[in-house]
Amino acid sequence: MNTFSEYQNIIEKALNRNEIHKNLNESITFSGLAGPVASQKYTMSDYIANRSQLSLSTDLAAIANKMGVVPHTNQLIGHHPHFxxxxxxxxTERHYIISAFIDIKGSTNLFKKYDEETNMIITNTIQLAAINVCQLFGGFIQRIQGDGLFVYFGGKNVDKTKSTQHCLTALSLFSYFVKNDLKRVFEQHGIERIFTKIGVDFGDDDKVLWGVAGKENTSEIATYSLHTSLAAKMQAFAGSNEIVVGQYVKDKANFDPMLYTVVEAQRYIFSDQDNAFYYTQYVFDWLKYLKSSQHIATSVTGEITIKPQIANIPSIASLKEVVGENRPYAKANFR
Known part of the structure; x- marks a missing residue:
């Protein structure tokens, strides 16, 4: 999927660092998925320059816009702007939120072949892919945890169903990137599989308490909720490149029920017998979801791409409403 091609190219260059280092004196040029790579070691300075240019496709941004996403800009980790x-x-304050825990597994195996700088470049780039796609779809990065992320979706004056849909869309796109695009890069270098495990849950207004954790500069604005805790636990039940969601996510997303299957290892992620409360966790079929999207095209080989998006052109009547009577050319008869 070309959406993450810039990230893929950086990882390819980082993986070539060792090969190039071993053959510097032989002036060998390597070729990978990112194209020909000159026989010069990719440095941290190179990475910092490339990292500042990382972005996502305008088509993907257009999809987020069409879905009604309002991104959180200028994010400060641990300090959700709505709170x-x-x-x-x-x-303290009660307000709903969707909690998502993203963990990248297998990255420790990179230390078998690569130095610390190479590992930092690779891990950081994968994280940036997750951060950027989550932010694009309205996610707020609450915390970076090792090579994983803790992300909130939703907030004040944000529709609960839409927020849930935005969350699952972002996480589905990231999962596809890791399972398919990154897999090809790593396999070319003989690296053991690297995959993602994601847990997501929805806590409604009466189930989420916002408040400050810690003190002074060692603090963050956090949520105290069963469903924040369950999202982390669900991640542990996710298989390779799986997204596991709670019952409330399934209810709020309003997606086809066929996209969910009960987690076989443990149906109830939480049970309270005294109150007859049994909370089910499901594996979300993110690939089937993406392929069913009107914004996605699927090739005969099963690979997906983002369809070119045509910008929404406002009607003349809506333009007149915006312009008002302050422009002489707006004083026309509209039908």
Whole structure:
């Protein structure tokens, strides 16, 4: 999928670092998925320059826009902007949120073949792919945990169903990148599989308490909720490149029920016998979801691509409403 090609190219260059280092004196040129690679070691300076240019396709941004996403800009980790007024106080507030835990597995095996700088470039680039696609679809990066992420979706004046759909779309796109695009890169270099495991859950207004954790500069605005905790636990039940979601995510997303299957190892991720509460976890079929999207094209080999998106052109009537009577050319008879 060309959406993440820039990230894929950086990882390819990083993986070639060792081969190039071994053959510097032989002036050998290597060729990989990213194209010909000159016989010069890819440095941290190169990476920093490339990293600043990383982006996602305009077509993907157009899809997010069509889905009604309002991204959180200028994010400060641990300080969700809709709850920043809690900072420096002992106040609390109840408000729904979707919690997503993204873990990247197998990256430790990279230390068998590559040095610390190479590992940093690879891990950091995968993280940036996750961060950028989540942010594009309205996610807020709450915390970076090792080579994984903790992300919130939703907030004030954001529709609960839409937020859930945005969340699953972002995580599905990232999962496809790891399972397919990255797999080809790593296999070419004889690296053991690297995959992702994701857990997601929805906590409604009466089930999520926002407040400050920690103190002063060692603090963050956090959620205290069963469903934040369950999202982390669900991640542990996810298989290779799987997304596991809670019952409330399934209910809120309003997707085809056929996209979900009960987790066989443990149906109920949480049970409270005294209150007759049994909470089911499901594997979400993100690939089937992507292939069913009107924005996705599937090739005969099963690979997916983002369809070119045509910008929404506002009607003349809507333009007149925006312009008002302050422009003489707007004073026309509209039908």
């Amino acid at each position: 920043s007024h809690l900072k420096g106080t002992t106040n």
